[in-house]
Each structure stands twice: as structure tokens, then as C-alpha cells.
Amino acid sequence: xxxxxLSVRDLVVEFPTRRGTLRALDRVSFDxxxxxxxxxxxxxxxxxxxxxxxxxxxxxxxxRIAGGEIRLKGERIxxxxxxxxxxxxxxxxxxxxxxPLTSLNPLYTVAQQLIETxxxxxxxxxxxxxxxxxxxxxxxxxxxxxxxxxxYPHHFSGGMRQRVVIALALCAEPELVIADEPTTALDVSVQxxxxxxxxxxxxxxxxxxxxxxxxxxxxxxxxxxxAVLYAGRMAEVGPVRxxxxxxxxxxxxxxxxxxPTLTQESDRLVQIPGSMPRLNxxxxxxxxxxxxxxxxxxxxxxxxxxxxxxAGRQVACWLHDPAKAQEVPHG
Amino acid sequence: xxxxxIRRLLQSIIVMVAVAAVSFTLFRFVGDPVNSMVGxxxxxxxxxxxxxxxxxNDPILLQxxxxxxxxxxxxxxxxxxxxxxxxxxxxxxxxATIELALVSGFLAFVVGLSLGVxxxxxxxxxxxNIIMTGSLxxxxxxxxxxxxxxxxxxxxxxxxxxxxxxxxxxxxxxxWSTGLLTxxxxxxxxxxxxxxxxxxxxxxxxxxRAEMLEVLRTDYIKFARARGLSARAIxxxxxxxxxxxxxxxxxGLQLGSIIAFAIITETVxxxxxxxxxxxxxxxxxxxxxxxxxxxxxxxxxxxxxxIVDLLYYAVDPRLRVDRAGKAH
Ligand SMILES: Nc1ncnc2c1ncn2[C@@H]1O[C@H](COP(=O)(O)OP(=O)(O)OP(=O)(O)O)[C@@H](O)[C@H]1O
Ligand code: SF4
Ligand SMILES: [Mg+2]
Numbered sequence: 001x002x003x004x005x006l007s008v009r010d011l012v013v014e015f016p017t018r019r020g021t022l023r024a025l026d027r028v029s030f031d032x033x034x035x036x037x038x039x040x041x042x043x044x045x046x047x048x049x050x051x052x053x054x055x056x057x058x059x060x061x062x063x064r065i066a067g068g069e070i071r072l073k074g075e076r077i078x079x080x081x082x083x084x085x086x087x088x089x090x091x092x093x094x095x096x097x098x099x100p101l102t103s104l105n106p107l108y109t110v111a112q113q114l115i116e117t118x119x120x121x122x123x124x125x126x127x128x129x130x131x132x133x134x135x136x137x138x139x140x141x142x143x144x145x146x147x148x149x150x151x152y153p154h155h156f157s158g159g160m161r162q163r164v165v166i167a168l169a170l171c172a173e174p175e176l177v178i179a180d181e182p183t184t185a186l187d188v189s190v191q192x193x194x195x196x197x198x199x200x201x202x203x204x205x206x207x208x209x210x211x212x213x214x215x216x217x218x219x220x221x222x223x224x225x226x227a228v229l230y231a232g233r234m235a236e237v238g239p240v241r242x243x244x245x246x247x248x249x250x251x252x253x254x255x256x257x258x259x260p261t262l263t264q265e266s267d268r269l270v271q272i273p274g275s276m277p278r279l280n281x282x283x284x285x286x287x288x289x290x291x292x293x294x295x296x297x298x299x300x301x302x303x304x305x306x307x308x309x310x311a312g313r314q315v316a317c318w319l320h321d322p323a324k325a326q327e328v329p330h331g
Numbered sequence: 332x333x334x335x336x337i338r339r340l341l342q343s344i345i346v347m348v349a350v351a352a353v354s355f356t357l358f359r360f361v362g363d364p365v366n367s368m369v370g371x372x373x374x375x376x377x378x379x380x381x382x383x384x385x386x387x388n389d390p391i392l393l394q395x396x397x398x399x400x401x402x403x404x405x406x407x408x409x410x411x412x413x414x415x416x417x418x419x420x421x422x423x424x425x426x427a428t429i430e431l432a433l434v435s436g437f438l439a440f441v442v443g444l445s446l447g448v449x450x451x452x453x454x455x456x457x458x459x460n461i462i463m464t465g466s467l468x469x470x471x472x473x474x475x476x477x478x479x480x481x482x483x484x485x486x487x488x489x490x491x492x493x494x495x496x497x498x499x500x501x502x503x504x505x506x507w508s509t510g511l512l513t514x515x516x517x518x519x520x521x522x523x524x525x526x527x528x529x530x531x532x533x534x535x536x537x538x539x540r541a542e543m544l545e546v547l548r549t550d551y552i553k554f555a556r557a558r559g560l561s562a563r564a565i566x567x568x569x570x571x572x573x574x575x576x577x578x579x580x581x582x583g584l585q586l587g588s589i590i591a592f593a594i595i596t597e598t599v600x601x602x603x604x605x606x607x608x609x610x611x612x613x614x615x616x617x618x619x620x621x622x623x624x625x626x627x628x629x630x631x632x633x634x635x636x637x638i639v640d641l642l643y644y645a646v647d648p649r650l651r652v653d654r655a656g657k658a659h
Binding site for chain 2 (some may be wrong): 086
């Protein structure tokens with residue numbers, strides 16, 4: 001197997017607060033292969049955005065990476081000095097945020113923002129940067145890019161602005177693009193177009209994508225593999241098809257049950273009872289145990305680590321640990 | 332753009348008419364101008380004759396119309412006290428006030444902006460905390476106290492700087508005189524400028540800091556960081572420009588209040604400006620001067636407001652009229 005492009009190992013992110021330290025991410029591990037689309041799913045507050053922010057070095061102080069490591073092509077990037085980090089941000093890892101209405105500086109034209117970014121990373125003249133910028137806008141589907149490039153962000157609709165944001169994220173040809181819910185803030189009618197543009201343009205340039213979303217439908221259509229986060233811990237990682245048809249983790253099974261397009265029969269539409277614990281109230285053992293209908297003895301005492309019951313798949317659940325599974329009560 | 336300017340001009344005219352009404356009321360009803368002009372021993376008939384010649388017995392609206400007409404031509408009558416045309420009196424003293432206000436406004440803006448940006452970027456630094464605490468003193472001490480303290484330290488104890496007057500002035504053309512061209516003029520300007528500007532400076536500093544912190548939290552700054560732009564480009568390009576939009580408005584309006592506040596500073600430093608003139612005219616119920624001063628301050632506010640709006644318009648593209656059919 002090829003070497004991963006991005007490798008996250010036992011990543012811990014903590015936020016010191018007045019009432020103790022919150023662990024937003026607790027030993028999260030996953031890989032992203034060159035050119036692949038990894039879907040990152042989980043409920044609100046599961047830690048998806050924090051994972052993206054940690055990778056690109058944008059955790060807001062006093063939050064900090066308290067453990068683990070992040071490697072890009074084998075090099076550690078989680079402990080870089082600001083100067084070195086800037087060579088990665090935008091240049092090797094691009095980022096697309098959720099809300100295109102607020103992602104662009106309202107006081108600068110699209111051209112100014114694109115040219116500034118291009119010239120930060122690529123040694124070229126203003127004219128050349130502009131040419132690149134126009135080509136890029138054209139590629140992301142802005143009609144009459146040559147003319148529209150000198151407009152201000154407020155002249156564009158939400159969908160068009162998100163295309164501009166994608167152009168900005170991609171303008172230095174990064175190897176990885178982190179897209180944090182890139183369509184949540186958009187009109188439903190343009191969501192699939194935006195995902196398509198993002199996916200196509202990344203495929204064209206061989207950039208891998210980490211696609212953060214709530215929408216299992218989007219993951220099913222777009223991603224190669226999917227990673228499921230729950231309460232700051234990785235629950236399951238695996239190829240999309242396999243995870244959808246045969247999820248290993250009880251939480252993922254519940255999630256899959258809630259995609260209507262993938263389940264013909266309505267009786268498979270199971271809702272998981274209860275809600276995700278808050279960070280200061282994560283139970284001992286498996287974080288999912290209060291909501292899990294298959295929980296058994298070890299689930300309440302020990303935390304399950306990610307293990308690989310099948311090639312290419314990983315799950316953190318005692319049901320899949322051969323040693324513990326013997327204790328599963330039958331019936 | 333033109334429609335915008337016309338609309339703002341109309342608003343300005345309405346404001347000026349309203350202020351004129353207040354000035355006129357003051358002019359007409361505060362104290363009896365005739366009393367101020369003649370001695371105790373003048374007879375009733377003398378007084379009546381004076382009233383008639385001043386037009387004080389005409390219908391009120393006619394008097395107001397006459398007042399407005401005169402005001403529009405910069406004509407505010409004769410000072411009761413100094414027996415000189417009010418406009419001439421004010422014009423004589425205006426350069427001193429404007430010079431003082433501009434210098435302290437500039438000082439307040441430059442220092443306030445720099446300190447505001449510094450304390451926003453080094454939010455947790457020791458120096459920032461010291462500056463912030465110091466600024467609290469700046470906003471809470473009354474202007475005259477600051478003036479008196481400065482005089483005591485720099486003029487009385489250290490004897491470095493003069494404590495009153497404008498120093499030597501040089502005439503520029505027929506109606507302007509400046510102290511900026513002579514050494515003693517510049518020295519004389521220092522203490523009053525600091526006194527007058529200190530309050531506005533702390534205000535601007537706190538405003539810049541709050542705005543900048545707000546802007547630094549926005550998504551477009553996060554996105555700019557995620558694109559790998561340098562800290563310099565982010566802080567002094569993206570963040571500062573967005574901070575300036577609201578700061579310009581407030582600062583511009585502050586210049587108006589600097590001119591208005593100059594009354595106190597001018598009194599403390601015996602500065603020969605319009606503020607000191609106003610204080611003296613109040614003491615002697617010299618109503619034409621008071622009315623003219625009021626109108627002048629209103630005019631200053633209105634003009635500054637207009638300039639600020641235009642500046643705002645130049646800085647913020649969102650205010651410009653959208654070209655048709657662009658929002659797609
Ligand atoms: N600055 C912060 N201080 C304290 N806790 C924080 C901070 N930022 C995030 N968190 C916590 O970290 C957890 C993960 O947040 P994150 O934004 O990654 O969630 P998410 O999975 O992206 O959710 P959503 O789908 O709502 O975007 C949340 O429980 C949140 O409360
Ligand atoms: S470890 Fe136990 S509680 Fe957790 S998901 Fe598996 S069975 Fe459920
Ligand atoms: Mg999020």
C-alpha cells in the first residue's frame with residue numbers, strides 16, 4: 001500500500017476552561033491517502049471542525065494540541081513554528097469553510113484576494129497571478145470570470161462565493177483540501193454543484209479531500225472512505241460502500257439507518273435514542289455506552305481502541321475484540 | 332453617488348435650519364439685548380427707539396427669516412460687548428482654534444490608532460495591560476484637571492513649556508495666522524494639544540482595540556490565516572482596513588467635539604481661540620456672539636459628518652450602488 005499523504009496519530013486537543021480541561025479530541029487516529037476523498041462525519045460537537053483546525057494549525061488559543069502527532073508525507077506538522085506553518089497553510093493544505101458569506105473579506109475585490117494569496121505562495125508577477133486567478137475562477141464555474149474578478153464579494157450569490165472560496169483554497173495547488181461543511185450554508189439547489197466542482201477540481205489536480213459534513217448522502221456519493229467521530233473519539237473508519245452496507249460500530253449502524261436514500265425499507269430508519277454526551281460528562285469506558293443497546297460489561301469500564309477486524313476497516317468497539325467478544329451475553 | 336450627496340446635503344440643511352432656530356431663540360429671548368447695549372440710565376423712549384431700529388418689534392417669523400438670511404451670508408450682527416461685527420471677531424480667532432483642534436485630532440488619531448492596534452494584537456501582554464489601565468485614567472480625568480496638571484509639571488515645575496497664549500504667530504494671507512511656523516508657537520501648542528486630545532485619544536484607542544479584536548475573530552481573518560498569508564498582511568492589511576471602517580466615522584465625529592470641547596482647554600491655557608471668545612460672551616450675555624458660535628459649531632459638525640460619510644463610502648464598497656444584474 002502507498003504511504004499516506006496525511007497521517008493523524010493519537011491526536012489530543014484540549015481547551016482549558018475555568019471548570020477544568022475539556023478534551024475536544026481524545027486520541028484520534030486516521031490516514032488520508034494521496035488523491036482520495038475522506039468523509040468525516042459525526043454529530044454536532046463531535047470534533048470534526050477541531051480536527052480540521054488542528055491539521056492546519058488553527059486551533060484558537062487557549063486551545064492546544066496536547067498529544068499525538070500529525071504528519072504530512074511523513075513530516076511532522078503539528079509542532080511547526082509560525083513561519084514554517086505558513087508554508088503549509090494554503091500551499092500544501094487548502095481550507096474551505098462553511099459560510100462563504102463571511103469567508104471573504106468584504107473590502108477587497110475577488111481579484112485582490114486571489115492575487116494576494118497566489119503571490120504569497122508562488123513567485124510570480126502580478127499579471128501572471130491575475131492570469132492564473134482568472135483561469136481558476138473560470139475552472140470553478142464563475143461565468144465571465146475575466147470581468148467578474150474585479151467585483152467585490154457582495155456582488156456574488158452564496159453559491160458563487162463558495163466557488164470563489166474554493167478557488168482561493170486551491171490557488172497554490174495544495175495536496176490536501178479540508179472542506180468543513182462547504183455546503184451547509186448554501187441553498188439546497190446549488191449544494192450538489194458545489195460538491196461536484198470541489199470533487200472534480202481536486203481529482204484533476206490529484207489533491208486529496210477531507211470532507212467534513214453531517215450529510216451521509218453527500219458522503220455516500222462523494223467519498224472514497226469515511227471516518228466517524230463520536231464525542232471526540234474515532235468510532236469507525238472504512239471504505240464508504242462497506243461502511244454503508246455493513247457498519248461495524250453500533251453508532252455508525254444507527255447513523256446509516258438515518259439516510260433515507262440508501263434504505264429502501266422504512267423499518268431500517270432507526271433513530272438512535274439519547275444524545276451525545278457533553279465533553280465534561282463523557283462516561284467511563286466507551287463514550288457511546290449510555291445509548292448503545294448492545295453494551296456489555298467491558299463497555300462500562302474500559303475504553304475500546306481502534307482495531308482492525310478486517311483489512312482496510314477499523315472500529316473502536318468491544319464487540320469486535322475477539323478476546324472481549326466471548327463475554328458478549330447471548331440471546 | 333450624486334443622489335447620495337444630494338440626500339446628505341438636504342439632511343445637512345435641515346440640521347442647520349434647526350440649529351438656526353435654536354440660535355435665534357437664544358438670540359431673541361435670552362436676556363434683553365437692549366439692556367446689554369444701553370446703560371442703566373437710558374430712558375424708556377430711547378430703549379423703544381433702539382428696539383425699533385434693531386427690528387425687535389417685527390413679527391417673530393419675519394425676524395427669524397431675517398436672522399437666517401443674514402446667517403446664510405455669514406452676518407451675525409455686532410457684538411454687544413466689543414462693538415465689532417461678530418463674523419470678523421470669530422474669523423480672527425478661528426485659526427487658533429482650528430490649528431489646535433487639528434493638531435490634537437491628528438495626535439489623538441495617530442497615537443490612539445497605534446496603541447489600539449498594539450493592545451489588540453498583544454492582548455495578553457504586560458505592556459497592553461499597562462496601556463489599558465492608563466487609558467482608564469485618560470477617560471475619567473476631566474479635561475481642565477489634565478490641563479492644570481500638565482501646566483503644573485511642565486510649565487511651573489520643569490519650566491520646559493509655556494502655560495498660556497499661542498506664542499509668536501505668523502500671518503498667512505489676510506485671514507489666517509499660524510503658530511506652527513515659529514518655535515515659540517510650536518512650543519505653546521504642545522500642552523494644549525495634549526490636553527485637548529487626550530480624551531479623544533483614549534476613546535479612539537479603546538474603539539480601535541475593540542473593533543480590531545472583533546475583526547480578528549471573523550471568518551475572513553480565519554480564512555486568510557488558513558491561506559497562509561503573513562501575519563503582517565493579515566493584521567495590517569485585512570484586519571486593520573476592516574477596523575478602520577467604523578473607526579473613521581467615530582474619529583471624524585470626534586474632531587467636531589474636539590472643536591466644541593476646545594472651550595475648556597482654551598480657557599485653561601488662555602488660548603486666543605473661539606472657545607475663549609464664547610466663554611467671555613456668555614459671561615457678558617453677548618448674545619450675537621453666542622448665536623454665531625452655536626451656528627459655527629453646528630456647521631463644523633455637519634461638514635465633518637458629510638466628509639466622514641464620503642470617506643466611509645470610499646472605503647466600504649458595499650455602500651456603493653450595485654451595478655445592475657450583478658448579484659448572480
Ligand atoms: N474555543 C473552545 N473552547 C472550548 N470548547 C470548544 C472550543 N471550540 C470547540 N470546543 C468544543 O469542542 C467540541 C468539538 O467542536 P467542533 O467545532 O469540532 O464540533 P463539530 O463536530 O465541528 O460540530 P458541528 O457539526 O456543529 O460543526 C465541541 O464540543 C465544542 O464545545
Ligand atoms: S464498545 Fe460497547 S458500548 Fe461501545 S459501541 Fe461497542 S458495544 Fe456499544
Ligand atoms: Mg464544525
